[in-house]
Amino acid sequence: MFDSKNMMVSCDPRHGRYLTCAAMFRGKCSTKEVDDQMLNVQSKNSAYFVEWIPSNVKTAVCNVAPPGFDLSGTFIGNSTAMQELFTRINEQFKAMLKRKVFLHLYTGEGMDEMEFTEADSDISDIIQEYIQYQDCSAEDSQDEDEEEEEEEEVYLDDEEY
Secondary structure (H helix, E strand, C coil), rough: CCCHHCCCCCHHHHCCCCEEEEEEEEEECCHHHCCCHHHHHHHHHHHECCCCCCCCCCEECCCCCCCCCCCCEEEEEEECCCHHHHHHHHHHHHHHHHCCHHHHHHCCCCCCCCHHHHHHHHHHHHHHHHHHHHCCCHHHHHHHHHHHHHHHHHHHHHCCC
């Protein structure tokens, strides 16, 4: 399930870390067996999962098998490896925007050229967020939580007056 050949996009999950994922199984299998196997996969491949999100793998089991199969599994995951895909798309987008390819079709329908520049900036922000999440550790996450709590306390003190 965690292999790159099972993904619907062209990126290798070994180049990133899973933030969250969910696995749904249909067929005759016990919930305990599924949970044990997923825990085993997660512990063996702990380098591919962020440590600052505890229990980031969720599972579900349906005892009714799909027609024609004894057992099936569906996997949905959010991996920082997606930054590869976004980087490729952003490079292609920038090249097309620079040459103003197809731009006339969109501006003719009422879009402003500035919206494309904003979209480029948004994609770059997404890439940077994935890089940040990939490099973040449990200690970094705790420090950010403490800073947010301090900011909330200051805000609450200001409201009292």
